[in-house]
Amino acid sequence: MSTATTRAPQRRTFTAAASNYIDERTSVSTFVKELGRKAFPDHWSFLLGEVALFSFLVILITGTFLTFFFQASMAEVEYEGSYVPLKGVEMSVAMASTLDISFDIRGGLFVRQMHHWAALMFVAAIGLHMLRIFFTGAFRKPRELNWVIGFVMFILAMGEGFTGYSLPDDLLSGNGLRIIDGMIKGIPLIGTWTSFLLFGGEFPGTDIVGRLYSLHILLLPVILLALIALHLMFVVVHKHTQYAAPGRTQQNAVGPPILPIYAAKAGGFFFLVFGVLALIASLFTINPIWNYGPYDPSPVSAGTQPDWYIGFADGALRLIPPGWEFVLFDRTWSFNILVPLVGLGLFIATVLIYPFIEAWVTGDKREHHIVDRPRNAPTRTAIGAAGVTFYAVLWAAASSDIIATHFKLTMEGVIHSLQALLIVGPFIAYFVAKRVCIALQKKDREIVLHGYESGRIVKLPGGEFIEVHQPLDEYDRWKLVSYESYEPLMIRPNARGKITVGQRLRAGMSRWFFEDRIAPVTKGELEAAHHEHH
Amino acid sequence: MAQDDHSGTELAAADSSHAETVPAVKTGTALIQSDAFENPGFPPHRPRVTDEDPKKEKRAQRTVYTLFYLSIIGSIWAIAAYMLFPMEGNDVGDVRLNNMFIGLGAALALLGIGFGAVHWAKAVMTDVELADERHKVGGNVVAREGAVKVFQDADRESGFTRRAAIRNSLIGALLVFPLPAVVLFRGLAPQDENPVELLSHTMWKAGTRLTLDPSGVPIKAADVTIGSAFHVIPEGLSEMHHGRLEEKAKAAVLLMRLNPDELNELPDRASWSYDGIVAYSKICTHVGCPVALYEQHTHHLLCPCHQSQFDVANHCEVIFGPAARPLPQLPIMVDDEGYLVAQSDFTEPVGPSFWERH
Numbered sequence: 001m002s003t004a005t006t007r008a009p010q011r012r013t014f015t016a017a018a019s020n021y022i023d024e025r026t027s028v029s030t031f032v033k034e035l036g037r038k039a040f041p042d043h044w045s046f047l048l049g050e051v052a053l054f055s056f057l058v059i060l061i062t063g064t065f066l067t068f069f070f071q072a073s074m075a076e077v078e079y080e081g082s083y084v085p086l087k088g089v090e091m092s093v094a095m096a097s098t099l100d101i102s103f104d105i106r107g108g109l110f111v112r113q114m115h116h117w118a119a120l121m122f123v124a125a126i127g128l129h130m131l132r133i134f135f136t137g138a139f140r141k142p143r144e145l146n147w148v149i150g151f152v153m154f155i156l157a158m159g160e161g162f163t164g165y166s167l168p169d170d171l172l173s174g175n176g177l178r179i180i181d182g183m184i185k186g187i188p189l190i191g192t193w194t195s196f197l198l199f200g201g202e203f204p205g206t207d208i209v210g211r212l213y214s215l216h217i218l219l220l221p222v223i224l225l226a227l228i229a230l231h232l233m234f235v236v237v238h239k240h241t242q243y244a245a246p247g248r249t250q251q252n253a254v255g256p257p258i259l260p261i262y263a264a265k266a267g268g269f270f271f272l273v274f275g276v277l278a279l280i281a282s283l284f285t286i287n288p289i290w291n292y293g294p295y296d297p298s299p300v301s302a303g304t305q306p307d308w309y310i311g312f313a314d315g316a317l318r319l320i321p322p323g324w325e326f327v328l329f330d331r332t333w334s335f336n337i338l339v340p341l342v343g344l345g346l347f348i349a350t351v352l353i354y355p356f357i358e359a360w361v362t363g364d365k366r367e368h369h370i371v372d373r374p375r376n377a378p379t380r381t382a383i384g385a386a387g388v389t390f391y392a393v394l395w396a397a398a399s400s401d402i403i404a405t406h407f408k409l410t411m412e413g414v415i416h417s418l419q420a421l422l423i424v425g426p427f428i429a430y431f432v433a434k435r436v437c438i439a440l441q442k443k444d445r446e447i448v449l450h451g452y453e454s455g456r457i458v459k460l461p462g463g464e465f466i467e468v469h470q471p472l473d474e475y476d477r478w479k480l481v482s483y484e485s486y487e488p489l490m491i492r493p494n495a496r497g498k499i500t501v502g503q504r505l506r507a508g509m510s511r512w513f514f515e516d517r518i519a520p521v522t523k524g525e526l527e528a529a530h531h532e533h534h
Numbered sequence: 535m536a537q538d539d540h541s542g543t544e545l546a547a548a549d550s551s552h553a554e555t556v557p558a559v560k561t562g563t564a565l566i567q568s569d570a571f572e573n574p575g576f577p578p579h580r581p582r583v584t585d586e587d588p589k590k591e592k593r594a595q596r597t598v599y600t601l602f603y604l605s606i607i608g609s610i611w612a613i614a615a616y617m618l619f620p621m622e623g624n625d626v627g628d629v630r631l632n633n634m635f636i637g638l639g640a641a642l643a644l645l646g647i648g649f650g651a652v653h654w655a656k657a658v659m660t661d662v663e664l665a666d667e668r669h670k671v672g673g674n675v676v677a678r679e680g681a682v683k684v685f686q687d688a689d690r691e692s693g694f695t696r697r698a699a700i701r702n703s704l705i706g707a708l709l710v711f712p713l714p715a716v717v718l719f720r721g722l723a724p725q726d727e728n729p730v731e732l733l734s735h736t737m738w739k740a741g742t743r744l745t746l747d748p749s750g751v752p753i754k755a756a757d758v759t760i761g762s763a764f765h766v767i768p769e770g771l772s773e774m775h776h777g778r779l780e781e782k783a784k785a786a787v788l789l790m791r792l793n794p795d796e797l798n799e800l801p802d803r804a805s806w807s808y809d810g811i812v813a814y815s816k817i818c819t820h821v822g823c824p825v826a827l828y829e830q831h832t833h834h835l836l837c838p839c840h841q842s843q844f845d846v847a848n849h850c851e852v853i854f855g856p857a858a859r860p861l862p863q864l865p866i867m868v869d870d871e872g873y874l875v876a877q878s879d880f881t882e883p884v885g886p887s888f889w890e891r892h
Contacts, residue, residue: 039664076775082624103629106616110637142671175823178783179839182821182886192888196729197722202780203822207722239668247576252665254576261655261662268651275644282637297783298747298765298816300824302838317821317856318840325858325887332891336820336856363562369668401841411841412854474574481571486563510563523569 040262041242041255045132050266052125053228054273055118059160062115063217069105071097072213074169074206083290091169091294094209098168098289114281119161121277123309126154130351134384136371138241139355141364146234151352153227156220158309163216165287165307169209172287174295176306177208179314186337204295241371244482246475250369303402308395315397316340319419347390354383361509362486375444376483378437379513385433386426393422434516441518444480448472448521449529481520488514576665584657594657598650605646612639730890734883736768736784738864743769744789744813744874752873753789758811763828764789766813768876784884786816786824787864789874790846792833798848806865811874813864814850817885818842820857835861859887 023029073093079086081096082103101108130150133139139147166173181203184195200207239253248254256262292301306314317340324335358380374381396403397418404411451469459465472480489510493499584591615635621628673681689695723729743752747765750772758764766787771778794810806812814835818825823839833847842855850861862884865877883891 037664039666082621082629083626084624103621103626106619106621106632107636109629109633110640113633114637175839178823179821182818182823185886185888186821188889190889192729192733192890193723195888196727197719200722201724201727202729202732202777203783204779211722238671239666246574247665249573251668253668254663254665256655257662257664261659264651264655264659268648268653268655271644271648271651273648275641275646275648278637278641278644282634282641295779296748297779298767298786298824298826300826300838302827304823304838314840320856322842322852322855323858324856327892330892331889332887334858334887336858337887362564363560364564365560365562366564367668367671401838411836415841415854475577478571478574482573484564484566487565489563514563519565519567520570522567523571 035236036259037257038239039253039255040258041240041248041253042262042265043243045136046240047269048125048129048132050269051273052122052129054270055122055125055277056224056228057270058118058274058277059115059122060221062111062118063221065111066101066115067217069097069101069108070094070167072167072210074204074209086290086293089294092209094167094169095289095294098170102290110278110281113284113286114277115164116286117280117284118277119164120286120308121273123154123157123161126150126157127309130154131384131388134354135374135381136241136243137358137368137377137380138371140368141359142238142367143234143241144355144359146231146238147355148352149227149231149234151348153224153231155348156224156227160216160220160224161307161309163212163220166212167209167216168287168289169295170289171292171295171299171301172289172304174204174297175300175304176310177204178297179317183317183337183341186334187341188331188333188338204297239369241369244370244373244479246478248370250367253369303405305399305402311398312391312394313340313344315394315400315418316344318397318400319394319415319422321419344394347387351387357509358513361489361506361513363489363506364486370482372483375437375440376485378434378441378516381437382430382434386430389425389429390422393418393425397422438516438518445518445521448477448480449526481522483520485517485519486510486514487517579661582657582661585661591658594653598654598658601646601650601653603646605643605650608639608642608644608646610639612636612643615639730888733784733885733888733891736879736884737771737781738768738785738876738879740876740878741869742876743869744787744866744876745769745772747786748772754872755808755811755868755874756872758789758791758874760791760793760810761830762791763830765816765826783822784817787813788816788825788828788835789813790828790833792847796833796847800849803849803863803865805867806863806877808866808868808874811866812846813866813874813876814844814846814861815864815880815884816861818857819852819859819861820855820886822886825861 019029071093075093076090077093077096079089079091079096079099081087081100083099086099098112101112103109133147133150162176166177181195181199184198185191187194195203198208198211199205200211240255242248242254245254256265293299305311317337320336320339324339326333326335372380374384397415400414400418401411403409404414451471454468454470456468457465458468489507491499491503491507494503584594612635615632615638619628619632619635621632672678694701744764744766745752745768747767750767750769752769753764753766766789767782768785768787771781771785774781789811791809791811797807797810797812799807816824816826818837818839820837820840820842823837825835825837825842825844827836827838828834828846829836833845834853835844835846835850836842837844837855837857840856842857843853844850844857844861845853849863852858852860862880862882864880866874867877869875
């Protein structure tokens, strides 16, 4: 370009020399040229994934600091630190070193709280990010595998959370481990031995904290980091999705360039996430283990709660009616454990394979880079709403006792209501969400065909009052008409003249998905609507 | 406004004809309308106030560097707070101040950079929007054929398909080689112990005194008044140095005295109580939390973890919640000195159910 001709007489700066030195040894210029000015589509909902990524970075930074002080040992010691109420109490080294981080190392409590808050934020951000991906259909080809990677990271994040939560060996986390132990023991055939191996003998044993520590700071973070790298690599390969807007097509990616605008925004956003977590950690206590005391299998406090992201599993355990356990063939079948385990397993497995189900139903093999507005995929949105409701009821059930005491209800009443809601709620949510979507689509059609309400009331010569509707300009109209609807699949015999069961199932699913649909307004329809007016 | 090698409209036009130009890709049941609207292309660029008003731009610049300077102040503040708010005085209030002031300093340092950088990007940097062309994610035909040829060449040269004996034996070896590593993990738990055996017994024996948790003071039957409840551990547990928590996790007991009229005992367990005093395992039969909440006037025990409820008056049967089995009862009696002692160990495994339990 023109700069080449004007550069010659310039003095060789340090930056230029350094860049040259590095490039001659790394070929980094190819990389910068390739990626530096890529357009990166911009929308507030795209920030949810960034919140997750940046929370994870905060977790790595604060967690590394904590490893310098935490000792993952369950050896018994007498606490001699600064927290007076626990002086002289027997506890594990893990608990004592966590108390030291909180009370004897300046800023230690701040970093510990930031680590815990960041973990809560990390899982929450992944969850919201997944909801955004789901409701906008951003999981469609070519991004199905990235959905799977993200899903695995969500599970790993919960694993990271739970292992970390258990490390201080306090009363609350010990009870959490006791529940895990009880659940594992309820698994047929392998349960008893799995628990025995996990805890290195009988519960609680003296090994579990050390083992969870290895998982928490080594194995799980390494897998997470590798998957994050893969996840982001796929974002580069696919380029980011974008919402429908004038000028944006399936063949382009529109947005500010990575250098400088996107880099400044995303870099700044990292500091905002970090800063907000620091602010929360400096003002709000999280996991005050000094109030709980060291783990002891005998005491427990009322109103025990896991960290929020484990709530749905705890709630599932609580909602099982009495007596779901049998002795059959001289063995104990704990359906009060198995049903929650298998039920939740199926639930999350459905989340995992949903992109493939939808792809099979539509049979659409095109790449989709323009994401849907949730209303334009009513059945998908309704399925999502049903899933969210199912999860939310389980989650609420983990606080059944708190709900009962806070609202002065009976425990039994709360549990029975939640049991009913778990079954009925998703259906209600499904139908309401679907109706709302279709109503919104109709509203969109109405606006495209007849314009928007201008608020200007005109009196006609005959005395009649009308409100003037203003037609949309072509840019605003494009946002409302640029989507595709699908038709239900017609069953046709295959090459051998047969209709297979798979065909029938697919046609049934297709009917369920696309029977109720609103097609976008076409040019002809708009034309016809205009004629009507005149 | 988007800058590109192609104009926005040109790209937009390509969109509507997408279906025709790339007929190879199946559209499934998508309804593609023939007279759908066409993408109008990029709207005219709307300048920001900072683009039009130099005063506003100056002010935005001032805001950005002020935020960065505030960040520096925050960092210095955090370091100063580290020194000015010590916490060596055994006072929780000092810890709170130390936490808060270091934290607020750090938060200011971070938020200053964050807000500054984002404001710089949004208000001051040139408002450029680019449009990159997307390419099909799958490699092109040439690349794919090249890849296929690479594999074919490699197969021919190595004989991977042709030399089946070599290939199959390799697959076999690869399947078997991780097994020793799996076996090594048997060492996670002691070799000479059997969990089923361990879960079936606790440290209660005939004659073991019931003592208070955690002090270990023995309990006289005469001291247990009607309506009272005690958290109990076996005698000797509090002095244990090895395996104390493991034993406690099985042996913890709740002792309650009811009015004998209200106590509905099973005929074969009539001798397991003493004058309305009954002892039950404290470990929930659901997943093992301590069933620590006793409601005196209803004689109900409640597990705070998952809200299973047990009726002490009716041999601790489950009246609500996910637990399925009653809490195991510890047979008790009184020794010569009037202390409560166990008649034997529990007659069934305590705590959560497990596969081999029957």
